[in-house]
Each structure stands twice: as C-alpha cells, then as structure tokens.
Amino acid sequence: MNRVTVFRPALILSIVAILWQSVPLQTIAQRKKTRKDIPAPQTTRKHNPNLPNVVILATGGTIAGAGTSSVGTAYTAGQIPIESLLQAVPEATKVANITGEQVAQVGSQAMNDEVWLKLAKRINELAKKSDVDGFVITHGTDTQEETALFLNLTVKTDKPVVMVGAMRSATAISADGPKNLYDAIVTAASPSSKGRGVVVCMNDNLFSARDVVKVNTTNVDAFHAPNSGPIGFVLDGKVAWYSLSLRKHTTQTEFDISNVDKLPKVDILYGYSNVDPNLVDALVNDGTKGIVIAGVGNGNLYPAVEERVKAAVKKGVVVVRSSRVMSGRTTMDAETDDKVLGTIASDEFNPQKARVLLQLALLKTTDQDTIQQMFLRY
Numbered sequence: 570m571n572r573v574t575v576f577r578p579a580l581i582l583s584i585v586a587i588l589w590q591s592v593p594l595q596t597i598a599q600r601k602k603t604r605k606d607i608p609a610p611q612t613t614r615k616h617n618p619n620l621p622n623v624v625i626l627a628t629g630g631t632i633a634g635a636g637t638s639s640v641g642t643a644y645t646a647g648q649i650p651i652e653s654l655l656q657a658v659p660e661a662t663k664v665a666n667i668t669g670e671q672v673a674q675v676g677s678q679a680m681n682d683e684v685w686l687k688l689a690k691r692i693n694e695l696a697k698k699s700d701v702d703g704f705v706i707t708h709g710t711d712t713q714e715e716t717a718l719f720l721n722l723t724v725k726t727d728k729p730v731v732m733v734g735a736m737r738s739a740t741a742i743s744a745d746g747p748k749n750l751y752d753a754i755v756t757a758a759s760p761s762s763k764g765r766g767v768v769v770c771m772n773d774n775l776f777s778a779r780d781v782v783k784v785n786t787t788n789v790d791a792f793h794a795p796n797s798g799p800i801g802f803v804l805d806g807k808v809a810w811y812s813l814s815l816r817k818h819t820t821q822t823e824f825d826i827s828n829v830d831k832l833p834k835v836d837i838l839y840g841y842s843n844v845d846p847n848l849v850d851a852l853v854n855d856g857t858k859g860i861v862i863a864g865v866g867n868g869n870l871y872p873a874v875e876e877r878v879k880a881a882v883k884k885g886v887v888v889v890r891s892s893r894v895m896s897g898r899t900t901m902d903a904e905t906d907d908k909v910l911g912t913i914a915s916d917e918f919n920p921q922k923a924r925v926l927l928q929l930a931l932l933k934t935t936d937q938d939t940i941q942q943m944f945l946r947y
C-alpha cells in the first residue's frame with residue numbers, strides 16, 4: 570500500500586468533517602421531517618424496456634422511520650412513504666423499472682395476520698402478470714422473520730420475493746436503509762434469484778426466510794441464520810448465491826390462502842424455571858387452537874406444564890415444542906417424549922416461526938403426525 574493510499578481515507582474524513590460543519594441548519598432540519606411534512610413526490614421515472622420490472626410493496630418499519638435526532642435511537646417507524654425512500658437510492662433506477670405500493674405503514678411490532686394475508690394475496694395477484702419480474706417488501710425488522718416465513722409458505726411464484734428493512738431510521742446519520750433497499754432491488758431484479766423462496770436482504774447478506782432470525786436489538790448486523798448462515802451476498806450491485814435450502818417453499822407448499830380471511834389463534838408460552846402451569850389453562854380457556862412452547866434446551870417442559878399440556882392435547886389443542894435457545898433443532902421423542910405428550914417437535918423453527926407454520930397447518934388439519942411431517946418438510 571503506498572503513502573497516498575494510506576492517507577487518502579484520513580483526508581476524505583477531514584473533508585467530510587469540514588463539509589458537515591458547514592451544512593446549513595436547514596439541511597439538517599430537513600432530515601428531521603416527519604411523515605406529515607414529507608409529501609410523496611411525483612414519480613418521474615421513465616420506463617426502460619431493457620430493464621426488469623420490480624414492484625415494491627411497502628409496509629413501514631424503521632426503514633421508513635423518522636426521528637427528531639439524527640444521532641439518537643428514538644424515532645417512529647413507518648412514517649415515510651415509499652416514493653420518498655426511493656429518492657434516497659436514485660442508483661436503483663439503473664437496475665430496474667420500479668413501481669411502489671403502500672400496503673401498510675406500521676412498525677412491525679404492529680404487524681398482524683390481516684396484513685400478512687393482504688401481502689401474500691397481492692404478491693400472488695401481481696406475480697401472474699408478465700410485466701412483473703420481482704418483488705421487494707419493505708418491512709420493520711422486529712417481526713420480519715415471521716412475515717418472511719409466512720410469505721415463504723404462501724406465495725405461489727418462482728419470481729424473486731426479497732424482504733428488506735433497516736436498523737437505523739431514514740433520518741439517522743449513516744442510515745442503513747438506502748443501501749439495504751438498493752441491494753434488495755438488485756436481488757429482486759436478478760434472474761439468478763428465481764426459485765430460491767422468499768429471501769431477506771440485510772447488511773450485505775441474503776438469508777432464506779426459513780432460517781433468518783433477528784439476533785440484535787439495535788445493531789445494523791442484526792440478522793443471522795444461526796443454523797445455516799447466509800445463502801448469498803450482495804456486493805458492488807451484484808448478487809452472489811452460495812447455497813440453496815432443500816426445504817419446500819412457495820410453489821412447493823400445500824398452503825393456499827386465496828380464500829382465507831382469518832388465521833387460527835395460536836399462542837406462545839415461554840418456558841422458565843418455576844413456570845406457572847395455570848398459563849396453559851389460561852390459553853386453553855381463551856379459545857386457543859394451538860400452543861407453541863418456547864421450551865428450555867431441546868424443547869423440554871416444566872413437569873407441571875407437561876401434565877397440563879397432556880390435558881390440553883386431549884381437549885383438541887395442538888401443541889408444538891420449540892426452544893428458547895437461539896440455535897439447534899428441537900428433536901422428536903428425545904428427553905421429552907412426544908408420543909406420551911401428544912406434542913409435535915418444531916425441528917429448526919424458533920417459537921415465533923413455529924407459530925406461523927402451526928397457524929397454516931391448522932387451516933388443513935389437527936392431526937399430530939401430519940403436522941409433525943410439515944415441520945420436517947418446510
């Protein structure tokens with residue numbers, strides 16, 4: 570490395586610092602605008618027949634968040650419309666013709682079954698069009714893994730479906746949203762992304778919807794796939810794929826939500842020392858159709874909970890054992906015997922993902938063995 574190369578970053582940093590200090594106050598104030606202040610700009614993009622067509626379905630999240638401080642973590646998610654977000658990535662217009670639809674505008678802590686169904690149905694509808702080549706879903710990161718899995722099991726297309734979010738709001742210094750959004754558009758526009766199931770694009774990484782988990786509350790490196798790692802990367806505007814999940818997804822699943830308006834009630838019960846077994850009964854009395862236990866270790870249950878679970882299963886409630894542990898499988902008939910309890914082991918699905926699969930499974934059956942096979946197939 571020569572002298573010039575060594576000193577160049579320091580020189581650039583000094584210039585940026587000087588420029589930053591001279592930014593007029595008004596420019597900084599503009600970063601702090603909220604949804605009401607930021608009108609959706611008119612679309613001026615010209616259609617280029619040589620580029621693929623990507624549809625962005627926006628749902629809100631921090632990627633569309635706005636805060637009053639560019640250096641703090643306080644902000645409100647889901648404030649900025651998709652057209653304004655796209656203005657931050659003019660480079661994207663060189664890789665695809667982009668159209669945007671606002672499906673919802675919420676922080677993903679407010680995500681619900683209704684929006685899941687709306688999103689999946691909209692993708693299925695648009696996917697039939699020959700002038701749509703791929704999808705990007707902007708989404709909050711808190712529950713991104715759940716929506717990703719729901720779509721992975723319910724959309725009926727081989728066209729790329731790429732979910733993306735951000736850990737820093739759109740008004741923060743070094744917002745990660747624009748880069749993530751650009752990478753997601755690049756991925757959705759690439760023919761190499763076809764048939765891979767729904768993928769999540771965060772921080773240069775591509776994860777399969779089945780395996781991705783949020784592992785950090787605030788850091789930009791917040792998404793990992795603890796059991797299998799990323800399946801690809803986006804760098805310099807190019808996608809590189811490294812592996813492919815053998816589990817069934819999208820066009821290969823048995824789930825058809827086209828006539829579904831409501832999903833069965835499934836709840837999660839967290840396992841811990843001295844857990845109160847009455848919690849199981851509280852859920853059963855509240856009319857739950859399924860319970861996922863975030864068990865300890867390999868999905869083990871507190872003895873008093875085991876007894877109540879057995880009784881719940883006898884009443885027709887379907888119970889899945891998952892684990893509160895971040896990685897590894899919850900295996901059948903191990904320390905806890907599923908044959909004795911009448912329970913189902915979640916395999917690699919964490920509790921929140923097991924809940925999504927159980928909701929879909931219950932649309933079709935309540936049979937323990939049939940649902941167990943689904944957990945091993947998807």
Ligand SMILES: NC(=O)C[C@H](N)C(=O)O
Pocket residue numbers: 629630631632646647675676677678708709710711712734735736737
């Ligand atoms: N980083 C984020 O997106 C967090 C936000 N609460 C959301 O899920 O919408």
